[in-house]
Amino acid sequence: MSAGSELKLPHLEAYPVHVSLFQDVTNAEFLKRQLLEGNAEYEYAFLDATTIISVNHVLAAVFRAINDSIHNRLKSRNVHSEIVFSLSPNNNIAESFRRFGVSDTTNTLLAIKVLNAPNSAVTRLDPASHLGSCVEGNRIEFSDENLKHSADLPRIRKIYKLNSSDNSKSKGKSAKSESTTNGVHNEAHELKEMEAVILGIMALKGS
Amino acid sequence: MAQSTTHTLPPPFNSSSTTPKPPLITQGAEALLYKTTYLTPSTPIALKHRPKKSYRHPTLDTRLTKARILAEARVLVKCKREGVVVPAVLGADWEEGWLACEWIEGKTIRAALDGYLKRDVGEEADLRGEGVRGLMGRIGVVLAKLHGIGVVHGDLTTSNLMVRQLEREGDGLESLSLGENREKGLEGEVVIIDFGLATQSVQDEDRAVDLYVLERAFGSTHPQAEGLFEEVLRVYGESYKGAKVVLRRLEDVRLRGRKKSMIG
Numbered sequence: 259m260s261a262g263s264e265l266k267l268p269h270l271e272a273y274p275v276h277v278s279l280f281q282d283v284t285n286a287e288f289l290k291r292q293l294l295e296g297n298a299e300y301e302y303a304f305l306d307a308t309t310i311i312s313v314n315h316v317l318a319a320v321f322r323a324i325n326d327s328i329h330n331r332l333k334s335r336n337v338h339s340e341i342v343f344s345l346s347p348n349n350n351i352a353e354s355f356r357r358f359g360v361s362d363t364t365n366t367l368l369a370i371k372v373l374n375a376p377n378s379a380v381t382r383l384d385p386a387s388h389l390g391s392c393v394e395g396n397r398i399e400f401s402d403e404n405l406k407h408s409a410d411l412p413r414i415r416k417i418y419k420l421n422s423s424d425n426s427k428s429k430g431k432s433a434k435s436e437s438t439t440n441g442v443h444n445e446a447h448e449l450k451e452m453e454a455v456i457l458g459i460m461a462l463k464g465s
Numbered sequence: 466m467a468q469s470t471t472h473t474l475p476p477p478f479n480s481s482s483t484t485p486k487p488p489l490i491t492q493g494a495e496a497l498l499y500k501t502t503y504l505t506p507s508t509p510i511a512l513k514h515r516p517k518k519s520y521r522h523p524t525l526d527t528r529l530t531k532a533r534i535l536a537e538a539r540v541l542v543k544c545k546r547e548g549v550v551v552p553a554v555l556g557a558d559w560e561e562g563w564l565a566c567e568w569i570e571g572k573t574i575r576a577a578l579d580g581y582l583k584r585d586v587g588e589e590a591d592l593r594g595e596g597v598r599g600l601m602g603r604i605g606v607v608l609a610k611l612h613g614i615g616v617v618h619g620d621l622t623t624s625n626l627m628v629r630q631l632e633r634e635g636d637g638l639e640s641l642s643l644g645e646n647r648e649k650g651l652e653g654e655v656v657i658i659d660f661g662l663a664t665q666s667v668q669d670e671d672r673a674v675d676l677y678v679l680e681r682a683f684g685s686t687h688p689q690a691e692g693l694f695e696e697v698l699r700v701y702g703e704s705y706k707g708a709k710v711v712l713r714r715l716e717d718v719r720l721r722g723r724k725k726s727m728i729g
Contacts, residue, residue, distance in 0.1 A: 269477045458545055461554050
């Protein structure tokens with residue numbers, strides 16, 4: 259049983275981020291309702307982990323949301339909704355919530371809270387214990403390994419419009435040095451390349 | 466230069482209390498390149514900052530900075546999508562004028578050739594060594610791939626091509642000769658960097674000029690190695706459909722130089 263992690267993004271140390279990953283969640287519907295009702299105690303970004311590929315995928319969205327918040331250019335209500343929005347390849351806020359936010363059927367849930375969020379009310383609740391009591395599910399480690407396990411790769415490819423076929427195609431002679439590696443290495447490599455394209459798409463969003 | 470060297474980083478890269486101050490790696494006419502970390506303390510990045518130019522009108526400055534950051538980022542993402550080996554884009558802020566790219570660990574082709582020529586070749590240039598020829602061939606493949614997806618680099622030099630340092634030290638699989646070449650820094654994936662002047666184009670002329678600029682760069686940084694460039698072109702010519710036409714065009718470009726004649 260993990261306690262969730264408190265992370266400090268390089269250069270944004272003033273805004274520590276709490277991240278908890280839960281699997282076998284049974285009360286997603288309840289959590290979603292708290293967001294819809296604007297319950298102030300539930301100021302989190304609740305993500306459905308099936309559309310998350312890796313730790314960096316999440317952190318890139320968090321970085322962008324905090325940075326945009328510092329610069330007073332949020333497109334959505336607050337830094338937490340902005341995290342969900344930042345993951346999306348386009349500017350449709352409702353769609354970003356359908357794709358990346360918690361849904362009634364969410365099984366693996368990623369909860370994120372930006373502490374000392376700029377322009378946001380201070381919450382007295384400790385996110386680790388509050389989440390522990392309000393999310394019905396098992397907390398697991400926030401890691402690439404666990405995120406890979408819950409990721410729905412075909413769906414992620416579709417959302418970011420990645421042509422899956424092209425990736426394994428000839429890499430020219432540079433692939434020669436990799437020919438000795440086994441399938442595990444290549445799968446990891448492909449995931450890394452996918453992450454790189456996704457982060458690029460997210461960085462360009464809104465341009 | 467008498468100019469003060471206290472460069473100011475854009476926020477949030479200037480405000481950090483626990484991340485060390487990013488060192489300046491290099492500087493071009495328009496941008497400053499720093500090394501720092503991003504997203505996690507163990508992820509190094511190249512941070513390209515285009516500072517405000519006080520001699521430009523603020524509105525124009527903002528627009529140019531934004532256009533240039535985005536042009537570079539779009540080309541990099543396009544390359545990454547199509548499997549051309551370039552640094553990944555990890556983040557950007559066109560209002561502050563920064564672009565965060567994956568850090569490529571390795572040497573520039575320039576440094577790799579310097580080392581090779583100094584150590585192994587000496588006065589009598591023996592450029593038939595397997596390692597160098599292989600490296601030249603890999604450059605040819607990468608350039609063909611770049612041009613093949615409709616991107617022209619715009620500033621190909623031996624410093625804008627890198628050989629990525631191989632990971633997985635000592636997995637016991639590589640042959641002895643590969644081990645030797647690794648030592649010389651000739652083995653490893655070729656990565657194209659600095660897309661600040663890149664454009665999207667499928668014109669033979671643009672592609673040929675790209676090759677011509679690199680050819681001249683080879684000639685000026687490594688006069689003994691000029692013959693090596695033939696190998697780049699040979700492999701380039703075999704690597705995609707339009708390549709042969711581009712090579713023919715290159716012969717015209719050689720005769721007249723990079724600029725098309727504007728007379729008449």
